[in-house]
Amino acid sequence: MQAVAAKLSKSRTGSHLLTRTLTTLALSSPLSNLLSSPSCDTNTCLTRTSLLTTSPWSATQHRGARVQGADVRPGNVIQKKDRIYQVMKVDHSHEGRGKATIKLELRDVDSGNKTSQRLGTEETVDRVFVMSKSYIYMCTDRDGKVLLMDPDTLDQLEVHEDVFGKNAKYLQEEMKVRVELFNGTPLSASVPKHVICTVKEAQPPIKGIAATPKDKIATIQNGFTIKVPSHIIAGEAVVIDTEDDSYVRRAKA
Structure with a gap:
């Protein structure tokens, strides 16, 4: 019994010393260095992580x-x-x-x-670092205010169309968009890379000419003018790359 008591006492003393040592390390060493230590077993790593997440260093890194x-x-x-x-x-x-x-x-x-x-x-x-969150586009009023809805909470967010830049013209009902927020303030917003648009105006195909031009200018529903293949006509739905406003392909029916 005396031998067992001696071992328990030694274990407690060692544990106390380990805790003091880890506290000292937490105040002077980055988390990555501590966790990468060869002697870091699961329990020790958890102790070190707990110590560091309450230090000013952790708040700065976050x-x-x-x-x-x-x-x-x-x-x-x-x-x-x-x-x-x-x-x-x-x-x-x-x-x-x-x-x-x-x-x-x-x-x-x-x-x-x-x-x-x-x-x-x-x-x-x-x-x-900012938070990126998905929203659903609802509408834009005459003053350029864009109304978005959080699909998870149904909360509404109002932003100015300027946060979308030129791509505000690609906004369509129920389109999923992404908004970058810092402390709840919208910084920027983006639309999907590929969007389906309807060709509003396009030069009709030229008949009787052997050398038909490969591309022609067309106007899509948002007012942008783009180059499209010669066979595209007004009323067709096409896929547009919103990054460079270029034609991608015909939209599937």
Whole structure:
């Protein structure tokens, strides 16, 4: 019995020391390093993870990550000087023997104001991750307000058609769209890559001419003009690529 009691006492002491050691590690080491340790068994990993998720480091990582200027892309959301910006456009430039720089066209998420800033390709900024959510398009009013519905909760979301850019003209009843949100604020929205549209106007096929042009100009229902094959006529349904407004194929009946 004395031998058993001695072992239990030693086990408790070892456990106490392990907890103190893990606490120290949690305050000084990234989660990835701790979890990749060769000595990390299941119980130890869970303990380490629990310690780290309550530390300030965890909150910072959850919000975003630092990225170099060369990796910033249109559509990203970044933080600079305590302001949150959506990146609208990125232009790379290299002047003489100087370092390469990037000109960013930004939109302040809070105020909506647009601004431009220069950033070194190796300079780092905080990238903020946003939530992407699916909605169903319902209608657009005369003031350009788009009404969307959450298919899960049936809650409605009102956004301005500007968040869709040019693709607002592709919106159709009950179309599934995606909206990027930051703290509940819509930043941008997108329509499906392929959309079925009806040809409103198209030059009729030319008869009696051997060398018929391969493509012709047609106007689709939203007012866009596109190139279509010569056999396409007004009233036909066609599939359009919304990224470059190009003809893909005839829509299946």
